[in-house]
Amino acid sequence: MAPDGTPDLKVVGTRPIRPDGVDKVTGRAQFGADFQLPGQLVGKVLRSPHAHARIRSIDTSKAEAIPGVKAVMTAADMPEITSEEAFVGEGPADFKDMSGNTMARDKALYDGHAVAAVAATSAAAADAALAAIEVDYEVLPHVIDVEDAMVEGAPVLHDDMFTSGVDPKPTTPSNVAKRMVFELGDVDAAFGKADIVIERKYKTAPVHQGYIEPHACVAQYAADGQVQIYCSSQGQFMVRAYVAKLLGIDISEIRVTPLEIGGGFGGKTLVYLEPLAVVLSRKSGRPVKMAMTREEVFRGSGPTSGGTVWVKIGAKRDGTIVAGDAVLKFQAGAYAGSPVGPGCMTAFAVYDLQDVRITGYDVVTNRPKVAAYRAPGAPISNFGVESAVDELARELDMDPVELRLKNAAKKGTKAAYGPTFGDIGCVETLEAVKDHPNYNVPLGPNQGRGVAAGFWFNIGGESSATVNINEDGTAVVATGNPDIGGSRASMAMMAAEVLGIDVERVRPIVADTSSVGYCFLTGGSRVTFATGMAVVEASKSVVNELKARAAKTWDIPVDAVEWQDGRAVPAGSNAGDFEPLSLEDLAAKSGRTGGPIAATSSLNAQGAGPGFGTHLVDVEVDRETGHVKVLRYLATQDAGRAIHPSYVEGQIQGGAVQGIGWALNEEYIYDDQGRLENPGFLDYRIPVASDLPMIDTVVVEVPNPRHPYGARGVGEVPIVPPMAAMANAIQDAIGIRMTELPMSPPKVRKAVDEQAAAEE
Amino acid sequence: MYAPSFAAPTTVAEAVQLLANASGVAKVLAGGTDLLVQLRSGILKPDLIVDTKRIPELRTITSEGGGYRIGASVSGAEAGEHATLSRDWPGIVEAVELIGSTQIQGRASFVGNLCNASPAADSVPALIAAGATVVIAGPNGEREVPVEEVPTGPGSTSLAKGEMVVAVKLPPKPARTGDAYLRFIPRTEMDIAVVGAGVCVTLDEGGTCTAAKVSLGAVAPTVLVVPDAAAALIGSKLDDAALAALDAAARAACKPIDDKRGTIEYRTKVAGVLARRAAATAFKRAGA
Amino acid sequence: MAKHHISTTINGEPVEFLCNTEQTMLDVLRDELHLTGTKEGCATGDCGACSITVDGRLVCSCLMLGVEAEGHSVETIEGMADGDQLHPLQQKFLEYAALQCGICTPGFLVASRALLERNPNPTEEEARYWLAGNLCRCTGYDKIIRAVLDTAADMRGAS
Structure with a gap:
């Protein structure tokens, strides 16, 4: 132990080379589309060209007659599912809706909605089959914008949708699935104490996770009913559960083998292709491989919501924020289940407020059903709240970091969504910004500096891990969470730390669903925390067993044995005088001392430490073109304890850059028919290398007392503050408050012209 | 099922014959960076694809009468690496080097960029401003036309069946002449031009503009030549009045559309901005 | 129409394959030759994963x-690697944690090698523009750019 009481760690906090690294730099790693089975067919999906249309009939006979076409399916080949809440994904969902989203049954609800699928011996035959399927559509009026969808008389997507959360429950259907309110204290009275009130409405566009690997899978349905699925996803157990439910198959019949995943960010927490591939395999009797094109990814898989955020905050002259009120309206896409709940819960979470209220609406529109995207919902509400707080700082003539420090959430703050915070690092991330050189770099003309802070709960949940000690004293750690950004390295490091051996002697694997206990999916920044905890527990059990074997060898009581640096040693001189037994020694002799040494831990991890971060950005605005250049970027974040600091920094940098894209250029663009006009990386503009400076990071460590090494999730927080930080920097540069994302060049130029006109 | 034919002729005569005798749609594959995207999307289903990269004369840049002859299949990267082309016509080279990524540069050609006939083609305003011509080979022999006469609308050209562009010709550069091309895109790379502006000017010894050509991209169905904008420059030393007149003339010439890449209002304003900025660079290069 | 018989050299080895006209080199590498290290991210030239x-x-x-x-x-x-001897860029990408999910990594490595072969001493800006056609959604590019610049420095030092 170090003098301050923190454990003396040898592996945690170092930067070893990741165990899957060589495969990934040599091209050997197998991702979703890299896997194949002998005799596999090519599966493809027919998608609706209409934003909203009744499907009168589908005639597949011509497609079936094409040589090489082995199976054609529609929703009629899938069981009708009754409404039931889904529990294995990220964010709320309903199995009936999920079935409908996988394959449209009566109505196509968005451009890109799957309506049929084929399997053929070649891509050309599959393409020909898609072209030969005749769908008789009755095109219906559609609605894209969230507020348009809430208006009386708007086209209604689901005639059985009656808004929940309002009293009395409506008797006419609408597009508003749900209303929710989170409230602390007496907000209306509290505004009476305010000297200054800022009230403003903000708007964000739907954005896609933009993972570079399109969804892909191979499925094989055997004659005895056993199903094998090989796919890239954020959870092999999630895929198993959803396929079982959507197709009415027992879970024990399905084995899902995870392949490497080429990015997800929440977007691979659902199934799209897997159930279709299983049905096509069942109908054809052959394995079926399916992979989306990039266009299908944009049209057919879930982005996150766009939404409107109305914010009102009141403060005293000294900068004390006395009240906060917000109304969030989020697009869910074609089925209920936007992340408006977490949007509400995180909205004011960086502040210590006694009187606060957030109202949220979950609204369906004719767009792809949203999927989780990094801190789902939080970036949208944060853009509104952190923009408004910046306006407040200007109104008060107060430094925006000082204003935040004055009101920051700290240990003992009760959050609007319920809990009282324990050890958190909100203040520390703000102070880290103030202490950084970027905070004082002089700015030139048309340059500005913006700051914003953000929050994410982080989650724990169900995880399993198995640690096997091999005969030579090396170890294999098996977990059930796809490694999306280096988590195998963290798992191996934590196991090595407990076992007291070099990390190179631990081989971590991501096991299939039949080879390891259940793990909830990779998401919500839970894996290093929760699955890491299972790895630590299993490793501790292994150490206990190793100590028992040494005790047996020495014929002394087990509590007279200690584990130090990968060796069993007698606990003090009273225990006896024995040569230490290393892990290698004990492993080699394990057959004679009781058999193989292994342990499993399955747990439901509680106490994920909340995460906070503060971002500081400098921009330069070209007033004539509206172009915004990012000059400098700093992200500070509380990681609790960075297990592998490089991958913690990487998460922060990646999240920040996704946020920069969200702020500046990313959006779904629709034509007047409700068709997506930019389903590709050419016009869905994610940041490229030349758009960016280096992303400076400061990792603050306020240990999470509920994790063995103090770790907190780190993946979500960094996407929360960038949009407001960018808007605040633009305001600082040109004196204009941008309230709508993306802050693309045409919008910035328009705002400059309006400012000039107003000044004349 | 779709199954196109493929040919890779080694002479222009052979290529012309293949194109002229093709039944159905025949397409020339130069760099392929537009063609393959169109094939993939199914927008285009040619019956015959003719790869022209194995015709030696289409692969080279030669000095010709004080100017240059650039073979139709020369890639942007090859143009950028040419020792004197970048020195003499920096605006043209920077325009062709703006087309797509490094990877696209390795394949995309001037002539493909021209014959794809997008109003947003980056190389075209620069070529027009410089007074470039193209050599077209066809069943009836060769003809030479100004670059601006090739595109006739989005995706369509004045080439007849069996015709193909075999080279771009750049004239000898007059003394005290400078060219420049600027485009606006939302990011710093990888986008299609929202607006492009090519400017070429010739100055007298005192630095007054004696000749100018201004061309704008992505603001009309084809790349525009804007004589009023050129007139605004001629006789000036690029003073504020000339810049204002240039800006106004550029804006007045615009007939853009609203689309996913920009609005009418935005494109029009930025056309003026880019014309001014490109003119400033062209003057500087001309020795002002 | 019958398939084309193509003779070429891939990674220094003579290779023959059959393909249809409309098959891209990416399709051939992945589907015919099973060289799946070259990735498909978009198939339209916008992401660079297939470099x-x-x-x-x-x-x-x-x-x-x-x-x-x-x-x-x-x-x-x-x-790119010489047997089990990684190319300096591959090694540096590992040391710098310049990959997270790894799907864009082969494209970045191939593109970065092409950069260093032409320009052994790129500036940060040159590296960023050269690699602008390679999209990465995980890293924010920071560690990739650092790895490339540091490899360049090492290779200059070694030569």
């Missing part, structure tokens, strides 16, 4: 037909 070199020139294999490979020399990610 290869042809006669030393960096291209997107999705924007090249398989038939065009006749007589040319193609290099893919599979040819």
